[in-house]
Amino acid sequence: MEEISPKNILLKPARPVGIMGYGAYVPRYRLPASEVARIWTDGQAGLPIKEKAVAGLDEDVATMSIEAARNALQRASVSPSESRAVWVGSESHPYAVKPTSTIDAEAIGAVPNVQAGDWQFACKAGTEAMVAAIGFIGSGMADYALAIGMDTAQGRPSDALEYTAGAGGAAYLLGPAEKSLAVIEHTYSFVTDTPDFWRRAYQKYPEHGQRFTGEPAYFKHITESAQALMDATQTKPTDYDYAVFHQPNTKFPQRVAAQLGFTKEQIAHGLLVPVIGNTYAGAALIGLTAILDIANPGERILLVSFGSGAGSDAMALQVTEAIQERRDRAPKTQDYIARRIEIDYATYARMRGKLVMK
Amino acid sequence: MTEVVIAGIGQTAVGEHWDISIRELALRSIELAQADAGGLQPQAVYVANMLSTPLSQQAHLGALIADFAGLNGVEAATIEAAGASGGAALRVGYLAVASGQVGVALVVGVEKFTDQVGSTVDAALSTSGDSDFEAVQGLTPTAQAALLMRRYLHEFAVPRQAFGGFPLVAHANGASNPRAMFQKAISLDLYARAGMVSDPLNMFDVAPLADGSAALLLTRPELLPPGFPHALVRLAGSSLVTDTLALHDRPDPLTFHAARLSVERACRAAGIQPAQLDLFELFDAYSIYTALSLEAAGLAQRGQGWQLAQDGQLNLNGALPVATFGGLKARGNPGGATGVYQAVEAVLQLRHQAGANQVPGARWAMVQALGGPASSVATHILERRD
Amino acid sequence: MEIPRHWRLRKQRYGLVGEVCPHCDAKLFPPRDVCPECGQEAKTLYNFSGRGEVYSYTTVYEAPAGFEEVAPYTVALIKLQEGPLVTAQLTDTNGEQVEIGTPVEMVTRRLRSDGDERGLLVYGYKFRPILQQLISPT
Numbered sequence: 001m002e003e004i005s006p007k008n009i010l011l012k013p014a015r016p017v018g019i020m021g022y023g024a025y026v027p028r029y030r031l032p033a034s035e036v037a038r039i040w041t042d043g044q045a046g047l048p049i050k051e052k053a054v055a056g057l058d059e060d061v062a063t064m065s066i067e068a069a070r071n072a073l074q075r076a077s078v079s080p081s082e083s084r085a086v087w088v089g090s091e092s093h094p095y096a097v098k099p100t101s102t103i104d105a106e107a108i109g110a111v112p113n114v115q116a117g118d119w120q121f122a123c124k125a126g127t128e129a130m131v132a133a134i135g136f137i138g139s140g141m142a143d144y145a146l147a148i149g150m151d152t153a154q155g156r157p158s159d160a161l162e163y164t165a166g167a168g169g170a171a172y173l174l175g176p177a178e179k180s181l182a183v184i185e186h187t188y189s190f191v192t193d194t195p196d197f198w199r200r201a202y203q204k205y206p207e208h209g210q211r212f213t214g215e216p217a218y219f220k221h222i223t224e225s226a227q228a229l230m231d232a233t234q235t236k237p238t239d240y241d242y243a244v245f246h247q248p249n250t251k252f253p254q255r256v257a258a259q260l261g262f263t264k265e266q267i268a269h270g271l272l273v274p275v276i277g278n279t280y281a282g283a284a285l286i287g288l289t290a291i292l293d294i295a296n297p298g299e300r301i302l303l304v305s306f307g308s309g310a311g312s313d314a315m316a317l318q319v320t321e322a323i324q325e326r327r328d329r330a331p332k333t334q335d336y337i338a339r340r341i342e343i344d345y346a347t348y349a350r351m352r353g354k355l356v357m358k
Numbered sequence: 359m360t361e362v363v364i365a366g367i368g369q370t371a372v373g374e375h376w377d378i379s380i381r382e383l384a385l386r387s388i389e390l391a392q393a394d395a396g397g398l399q400p401q402a403v404y405v406a407n408m409l410s411t412p413l414s415q416q417a418h419l420g421a422l423i424a425d426f427a428g429l430n431g432v433e434a435a436t437i438e439a440a441g442a443s444g445g446a447a448l449r450v451g452y453l454a455v456a457s458g459q460v461g462v463a464l465v466v467g468v469e470k471f472t473d474q475v476g477s478t479v480d481a482a483l484s485t486s487g488d489s490d491f492e493a494v495q496g497l498t499p500t501a502q503a504a505l506l507m508r509r510y511l512h513e514f515a516v517p518r519q520a521f522g523g524f525p526l527v528a529h530a531n532g533a534s535n536p537r538a539m540f541q542k543a544i545s546l547d548l549y550a551r552a553g554m555v556s557d558p559l560n561m562f563d564v565a566p567l568a569d570g571s572a573a574l575l576l577t578r579p580e581l582l583p584p585g586f587p588h589a590l591v592r593l594a595g596s597s598l599v600t601d602t603l604a605l606h607d608r609p610d611p612l613t614f615h616a617a618r619l620s621v622e623r624a625c626r627a628a629g630i631q632p633a634q635l636d637l638f639e640l641f642d643a644y645s646i647y648t649a650l651s652l653e654a655a656g657l658a659q660r661g662q663g664w665q666l667a668q669d670g671q672l673n674l675n676g677a678l679p680v681a682t683f684g685g686l687k688a689r690g691n692p693g694g695a696t697g698v699y700q701a702v703e704a705v706l707q708l709r710h711q712a713g714a715n716q717v718p719g720a721r722w723a724m725v726q727a728l729g730g731p732a733s734s735v736a737t738h739i740l741e742r743r744d
Numbered sequence: 745m746e747i748p749r750h751w752r753l754r755k756q757r758y759g760l761v762g763e764v765c766p767h768c769d770a771k772l773f774p775p776r777d778v779c780p781e782c783g784q785e786a787k788t789l790y791n792f793s794g795r796g797e798v799y800s801y802t803t804v805y806e807a808p809a810g811f812e813e814v815a816p817y818t819v820a821l822i823k824l825q826e827g828p829l830v831t832a833q834l835t836d837t838n839g840e841q842v843e844i845g846t847p848v849e850m851v852t853r854r855l856r857s858d859g860d861e862r863g864l865l866v867y868g869y870k871f872r873p874i875l876q877q878l879i880s881p882t
Contacts, residue, residue, distance in 0.1 A: 028836055056835065056836065056853075057813070057814045057854075058814060058833075058835055058853040058854045058855070058870065059853060059854065060854060060865075062854075062865075062867065063851075063852055063853050063854060063867065066758075066852045067851060067852070094865055095865070103758075103867060106754055106755075106758055107758040107759060107852050107867070109759060331875050331876055335875065335876065336875075339836075339875065341838060341839045357813065476809075477806075477807060477808055477809040477810075477811075477812055478809045480806060480807065480808035480809065481808035481809035481810060483808070484808050488774075488831075489749075490749070490753055490774070491756075491774045491830070491831060492831045493808075494757075494855055494856070494866065494868065495819055495831050495832050495833050495855065495868075495870075496804055496807060496808065496810075496811040496814075496817055496819055496833060496855075496856070497804075497819050497831050498804060498806075498807075498808055500804075500806075501802050501804045501819050504802035505800040505801065505802055505819070505820070505821050506800070508800045508801065508802060508844070509799065509800040509821075509844070512800070512844050555805070555806070556802045556803060556804055556805065556806075557802055557803050558802075559802070604774075604831065605821070605829075605831070606821055606828070606829040606830050606831045607774075607776070607780070607829075608829075611799075611821070611829070
């Protein structure tokens with residue numbers, strides 16, 4: 001076996017893999033960051049985003065994933081029973097033990113000849129599932145596999161995360177590149193043990209390392225993975241029409257884009273955090289659906305996720321002709337963002353189970 | 359067929375009987391009925407009850423109540439058909455006596471809602487619908503009535519306040535019934551200002567659930583004690599009919615099909631037409647049910663039932679008095695006992711013992727109990743024998 | 745806990761799987777095995793489109809046990825495109841104008857917990873105003 005070197009670090013499937021269909025989901029409730037500031041800082045705090053999406057009382061990662069997956073299947077026009085995997089990445093699975101993926105697989109009609117599993121890697125659980133699906137299809141074990149990143153993220157009342165921890169995500173049906181609407185040309189992951197953010201078992205809210213979540217965690221892993229992928233593929237930022245980086249707040253993706261040499265225009269379409277918040281395992285993936293909603297055949301996209309703990313998955317994609325007829329088959333990302341009901345902090349507290357009922 | 363007469367009647371006040379249990383409540387009406395019948399001893403006890411299992415954690419009421427009434431050794435069982443339980447038990451008692459198998463049958467309805475408080479009562483009520491496809495969606499009987507009423511208002515372009523006519527009649531009659539839960543007349547203005555329960559149903563469109571017990575002794579005329587003091591009332595027609603359990607399974611939810619069949623069958627047995635009735639104790643658990651029941655009985659055209667309440671026809675001195683002792687709305691709705699209360703009240707009317715509530719010269723009465731949205735319908739025709 | 749009951753109904757709950765009568769083509773939901781139109785056996789599975797319109801609706805404020813935490817909520821009778829009526833909650837309706845006749849589509853949502861917070865989560869169909877009509881009323 002060839003030794004790993006900067007020139008051959010890319011993950012290479014035995015056959016090329018692409019996106020057959022994609023689907024976004026954002027719940028319709030919005031909590032303005034100013035509401036959080038009103039409660040906890042007399043409105044004095046600086047606001048990291050404008051507002052965040054909040055799941056309704058009858059929504060969770062299972063239901064949101066089902067809708068995103070149905071959208072992906074509708075775009076792909078592939079029978080759900082042909083998908084040989086339903087993999088859901090999240091840090092807010094409705095059960096501590098019992099798969100979200102079996103609920104989703106049953107609901108979309110993918111059972112019983114299917115792999116199902118829940119992935120957990122903080123905010124990169126969704127792209128991790130996607131990389132696994134690339135391997136699954138790329139090896140020839142399956143023709144189609146569904147990878148989902150979805151969260152209804154938790155934030156402790158008054159914590160910095162409460163301003164941003166949102167709800168939403170996306171589903172991708174992957175398949176052979178020649179039938180896809182976007183070919184996943186290259187993939188690379190960069191992982192270290194970096195404890196910037198975690199939630200211990202039985203704890204309701206996560207802990208985080210405040211500024212430690214920045215340089216040694218978010219910026220280090222994203223820049224390392226993105227740069228390594230560009231080096232290995234001999235590409236540079238200008239070779240990409242769009243880029244999407246994990247988006248825990250507005251500033252981080254803007255700053256990491258600048259560090260890597262990407263312009264504001266390149267990240268503009270995928271930068272949704274100001275209006276839906278940080279959707280954790282869904283954050284990078286829903287940025288990509290927003291780009292696919294408007295991208296033209298031949299255009300290239302760089303996607304880089306980040307998961308605390310920590311690691312980044314980088315993917316380079318190229319859009320194909322098939323995008324033209326498939327993208328209108330299901331609601332678009334901006335359609336979900338546009339259906340917006342503003343809520344106050346009290347309603348938010350109720351919806352998120354922060355009111356003590358017993 | 360053997361003639362069946364109602365020899366004894368008994369009823370407790372309808373309300374919140376916090377201090378007595380389901381067995382004590384039942385015993386009170388049984389004792390009244392036995393005294394009324396001159397001490398007749400039943401050989402069979404048919405208990406009408408809807409929810410004692412979830413609400414009182416007590417099943418097996420046949421044995422319990424027979425035992426508590428000192429009737430050990432008799433035949434006894436519970437008859438359950440949701441809100442139609444009382445009518446269904448009357449039907450069973452009628453069949454038992456008419457067949458000759460039973461000489462004297464006791465039909466006792468009893469319901470004890472106040473053994474529980476809060477949302478468990480609503481959950482228990484929802485079990486009378488389709489658990490798999492209705493209750494799991496959070497549908498309650500009240501919400502279902504609201505669905506019917508909204509659709510009715512929509513299809514027939516009925517003025518919303520027109521439904522106020524029904525509770526007005528019921529409350530006017532309840533005002534002079536000492537056993538009624540609400541003994542106060544209401545005005546249309548009060549109706550219009552009532553709080554919303556489940557849009558478009560307001561507080562006065564919904565009959566109150568309460569505790570109560572009523573009892574009937576059925577027998578053959580030849581078994582009556584010597585010197586029986588009351589005018590004789592016979593069961594001239596009896597019918598129990600079902601429709602789909604779930605409302606959504608009906609081609610036309612705004613037609614109480616089972617109620618129509620049940621009235622037809624009971625009237626045919628009695629040899630009368632609905633128009634000949636002197637009074638109709640109908641099942642006004644919700645004011646929309648009143649309209650649909652009147653239409654199903656053929657007393658009003660489809661979509662026109664509400665009009666009967668507009669011009670006094672349903673009052674005690676009108677063409678077709680209903681809810682003569684307040685109905686479910688003012689007397690109260692004691693669940694599985696309701697159908698028995700209706701028969702007790704009809705007997706009072708036909709014996710001409712109804713006092714201030716008397717329908718002048720009453721000879722024919724129809725009583726009808728509905729289980730769910732007329733998924734079970736028990737209809738009985740009672741006749742005064744002179 | 746009512747695990748078997750909810751498990752048994754998962755296909756109906758998650759995907760509106762009903763039946764079609766092989767004799768008269770009537771579409772049945774909920775499934776009932778005997779066709780109410782022609783009286784013959786009807787056990788052929790049929791996937792409903794999930795599209796329909798509001799036949800009637802109301803709001804429940806006094807919720808039965810198991811639903812208190814989501815009250816108030818809206819329940820409705822939905823006339824499915826294929827014919828049957830179905831009882832279901834409407835969701836995502838606050839701020840939307842719902843009327844008799846409003847076109848709706850099926851979504852899969854949490855219906856309730858079986859018992860308390862330790863119990864099974866019960867998922868199933870609800871309906872909401874059609875998403876894409878909200879965006880482009882064409």
